[in-house]
Amino acid sequence: MKSRRAARSYAKALHDLARAAGRTETIAAELASVVEIVRGDAALEQLFTRPGVSAATKRGVAEEIAQRLDVSKLVRDFLGLVAGHSRAALLPEIAEAYRALVDADVNRARVRVRTAVPLNEQERTLLAARLGTALGGKQVVIEEVVDKALLGGFVADIGSLVVDGSLDGQLARLRERLARG
Amino acid sequence: MLNFLILLAILHRLLYKPLLAKMQERAVAIKASLEAAEAARAEAARQQEESAERMRAAYAEAQSIRAAALKEAAEEQRKLVEAARREAQLLVESARAQTEADIRRAREELRREVTDIAIAVAEKLVRKSLRDEEHRRIVDDAIARIGR
Numbered sequence: 591m592k593s594r595r596a597a598r599s600y601a602k603a604l605h606d607l608a609r610a611a612g613r614t615e616t617i618a619a620e621l622a623s624v625v626e627i628v629r630g631d632a633a634l635e636q637l638f639t640r641p642g643v644s645a646a647t648k649r650g651v652a653e654e655i656a657q658r659l660d661v662s663k664l665v666r667d668f669l670g671l672v673a674g675h676s677r678a679a680l681l682p683e684i685a686e687a688y689r690a691l692v693d694a695d696v697n698r699a700r701v702r703v704r705t706a707v708p709l710n711e712q713e714r715t716l717l718a719a720r721l722g723t724a725l726g727g728k729q730v731v732i733e734e735v736v737d738k739a740l741l742g743g744f745v746a747d748i749g750s751l752v753v754d755g756s757l758d759g760q761l762a763r764l765r766e767r768l769a770r771g
Numbered sequence: 772m773l774n775f776l777i778l779l780a781i782l783h784r785l786l787y788k789p790l791l792a793k794m795q796e797r798a799v800a801i802k803a804s805l806e807a808a809e810a811a812r813a814e815a816a817r818q819q820e821e822s823a824e825r826m827r828a829a830y831a832e833a834q835s836i837r838a839a840a841l842k843e844a845a846e847e848q849r850k851l852v853e854a855a856r857r858e859a860q861l862l863v864e865s866a867r868a869q870t871e872a873d874i875r876r877a878r879e880e881l882r883r884e885v886t887d888i889a890i891a892v893a894e895k896l897v898r899k900s901l902r903d904e905e906h907r908r909i910v911d912d913a914i915a916r917i918g919r
Contacts, residue, residue, distance in 0.1 A: 707906045713914065720917040741897050743909045755913020757897060761890055768886040769879075 594687075597680045601687035604668050611664065614692045620661040621685045624669065627655055628681055638678035648673040698729040702747045706740040706756070721746060721753070 608617040628634050637643055637651060652673035656666035672678055693700060701721055703709070709717065709732075718730040725748065737745075742757035901909075 705910070707903065707910075709910065710907075713907070713910050717910075717914050717917075720914055724918040741894060742901055742906055743913045753917055755910070755916065757909060761893060761897075764893075765886055765890045768889065769883055771879075771882060 593680055594683060596677065597683035598687045600668075600672060600677065600680065600684045601691060604664075604684070604688055605691040607664055607668075608692075609695070613662065613664070614695060616662065617665055618685075618689050618692045620659070620665045621681075621688055623659055624655060624661065624665070625682050625685045627659065628678075635679075638673070638681070641676075645674050645676050648676060648678050652678060693731075696729065697727070698731060699725055699748060700731045700733055702733045702735065703744050704735050704737040704740060704747075704756075705744040706737065706742045708736055709734060709744070717744075717746070721748065724753075 604617065604621075605614065608614045628638065634651070634655075638648060649670050652669040653666060656669050661669075669678075669681075672681065672684065677684075689700075692698075699721075701718075703717065714732055714734070718732050721732075722728050722730040732746075740756050740758055741761070743755045743759070745756050745759065746753040
């Protein structure tokens with residue numbers, strides 16, 4: 591909980607600077623690529639989370655990553671700052687909080703969609719449009735995950751709201767109806 | 772004649788007077804006896820009447836006690852019968868409710884089991900038989916239902 595609050599504080603600070611520079615989306619993409627690199631490398635992730643490693647080392651590694659990814663100065667400085675404060679382990683949470691702030695700026699919602707088979711482009715566009723209308727005109731970004739455990743259709747999670755368009759859901763409702771008699 | 776008169780006087784004096792006195796005494800005694808007998812008879816009659824009266828009272832009391840006892844017994848019997856009837860009714864109702872609950876439970880259990888089997892079979896069939904076009908149709912239908 592404490593780390594989440596800290597992550598939100600860092601994200602808010604970065605968001606303010608990015609908005610002032612008019613580059614919120616670019617910064618979000620750069621931050622996401624950094625998180626992807628860190629997450630994809632167990633050694634890097636360990637280095638950032640291990641308490642024994644000095645802040646200067648973490649800062650150096652962060653700046654090296656920033657340089658290799660050729661991210662903007664703002665992101666490079668931000669990574670250096672976070673690593674220098676020994677908060678690099680919070681990067682995924684910071685990136686998530688930052689993305690939520692940018693999404694709120696542009697009235698955008700991210701919807702996690704579990705599907706039995708991958709959606710085609712047309713379905714994805716139509717689903718985003720329909721969900722956007724249902725959410726009061728929000729722009730919807732679909733984060734699709736193929737879930738082989740699903741029989742068919744999809745389940746969309748929008749925060750506390752769930753749109754169940756799966757066969758599993760239909761069967762569950764059918765089971766409930768039959769059990770009730 | 773004189774002698775006879777003297778004799779008569781002597782006899783009168785020696786025999787008649789004592790005899791008369793004796794007879795009078797006897798008559799008095801007899802009268803007293805008769806009066807005593809009458810009194811005893813009256814007393815006996817009174818006692819008999821009293822005794823009869825007591826018998827009547829005792830009989831009446833016995834009758835009253837018997838009637839009260841009979842009435843009480845009848846009331847007790849009525850109460851016992853009523854209590855037994857109520858108890859029997861409760862037992863019947865309880866047994867009926869228990870039976871109905873058992874039937875309902877068994878029916879629900881059966882329905883659940885049949886439902887589980889039906890859904891499991893449906894799942895297996897669906898998983899085996901779904902082709903891509905059906906997947907597409909399910910997705911399209913679900914998208915079309917959003918917001919309705």
